[in-house]
Amino acid sequence: MTDTDPRGLGLCPERLERIDAWMRRYVDEGRLAGLSVSLLRRGQTAFFRAHGKADIARDRPFGPETIARIYSMTKPLTSVAVMMLYEEGRFQLDDPLSCFLPEFAEMRVAVGGNRVKLDTVPAQRAITIRDLLTHTSGLTYGFMEATLVDALYRVAGIDFQTSDHALADLVARVARQPLLAQPGAEWNYSVSTDVLGHLVAVLSGMEFSDFLRERVLKPLGMNDTDFFVPDDKRERFAANYVFDRTGRLKIYDDAEGSRFLSxxxxxxxxxxxxxxxxxxxxxxxxxxxxxxLDGVRLLGRKTVELMTANHLDGDMAAMGQPRFSESSYAGVGFGLGFSVMLDPARAQIIGTPGEVAWGGLASTSFWIDPAEELAVVLFAQLIPSSALPIRRELRVLTYAALVD
Known part of the structure; x- marks a missing residue:
């Protein structure tokens, strides 16, 4: 809990307490094992609360030191790494990806057929680096299980979370699959950011994990963020849960047996x-x-402004059929690594045009509202992120507390 008086930051203490009551209710009703909410206003932490358990079986409380799986909240950090190389003059956003990863030359696009014989046509243009950053590359995710191309990803073993293969090998497998759509034509959530991780490695000459750790995480003081939990921090690692058929929480990934421990x-x-x-x-x-941050500059002001601008032709709804993402489609665009709020009325949720956001599979999320000098981080460990409406509810509770 913070000692900062929220009144001086334009926030109503009584209304902030509604967030606390909301958090307690989810834990008391057994719908979340535990969760935390952090709220930043005008550069100061105006609110932090944590309730429930990080690990029910071991009676470990959910707290400020809890380490959680952030899944797709990795994407904005990877995008920062990419844009740092952009600032070094390593590439232009409209450069074809194949200039650096030649396996992506001469891509083909699926247009029909079946599992036995998929019909494809040549891509009308090359995939660009901007396409990857905006998820308009034509790539997909195998876990979607919605298209024939998704199925090909599963057959090819393209899973960047669980595979034993090297990053370069998985990216090469991606390049051998047909595209779901013509490059630039549709917004489709995909492995694009994993491909960008490999691009960072190729351009920098460093392992992607080393680049992110040394060039991004350490300079930002994100000392508890990494691709695994070291031995001396294991007791702080949360378990990950899912609902069983009766709606009760059960273990999805045990904190003591998780692949994230190595x-x-x-x-x-x-x-x-x-x-x-x-x-x-x-x-x-x-x-x-x-x-x-704290005297350390990783990106120029204009680069961040470019990243947080909408790069789509309209909102996500105008550029694709909703399949899966960590955002609603209507009224929301996409920048270089973030969703971008365009129209809260169309999105049917309170907010501010220009705010950027994203979330992770285990019910983590964040949003940043420059106009309100506000940022909020929600941590929980429940799969999938669509299981509960906690993100939208927290947005309403948070904006209701703004009184200046």
Whole structure:
């Protein structure tokens, strides 16, 4: 809990307490094992609360030091790494990916057929680096289980979370699959950011995990964020839960037997990190400060402004059929690594045009609202993220507490 008086930051203490009551209710009703909420306003932590258990079986409380799986909240950090290389003049956003990863030359696009024979046509243009950053590359995720291309990913063993193969090998497997759509034509959530992790390695000459650790995480003081939990921090690692058929919580990934307890064969830029809420709030401060934190500048102001602008032709709804993402489609666009709020009325949720956000598979999420000088980080460990409406509920509770 913070000692900062929220009144001086334009927040109503009584309304903030509604967040606390909401958190307690989810834990008391057995719908979440535990959760934390961190709220930053005008550079200061105005609210932090944690309730429930990080690990029910071992009676470990959910707290500020709890290490959780952030899954797709890894994507914005990977995108920062990419844009650091952009600032070094290593590439332009409209450069074809095949200039650096030649296996992506001469891609083909699925247009029909069946599992026995898939019909494809040549891609009308090359995949660009900007396509990867905006999820308009035509790539997909195998776990979607919605298209024939998704099925091909599963057959090819393309899983950046669990594979024993090297990052370069998995990316090469991706390149051998047909695209789901023409490059730039549709917004489809995908392994694009994992491919970007490999691009970082190729351009920098460093292992992607080393680059992210040495060039991004350590300079930002995100000292508890990494691709695995070291031995001396194991007791702080949360268990991950799922609902059983009766709606009760059961273990999905035990904290003591998790694959996250050792360095992974693949450092997934799309979803491989674990970390604390305090660490991620530092990242939010870095974005709010437009590329600088505590005297350390990783990106220029104009680069952050470019990243947090909408790069789609309209919102996500205009560029694809909803399948899966960590965001609603209507009224929300996408920048270079973040969703971008365009129209809260169309999104049917309270908010501010220009805010950026994303979430992770285990019910973590964040949003950054530059106009309100606000950032919020929600941590829980429940799969899937769509199991409970906690993200939307927290947004309402948070904005209701703004009174200046």
């Amino acid at each position: 360095p992974p064969p693949v450092a997934s830029g799309g979803g491989g990190l674990v970390g604390t809420a305090a660490d991620y709030l530092r990242f939010c401060r870095f974005i709010l400060n437009k590329g600088e």
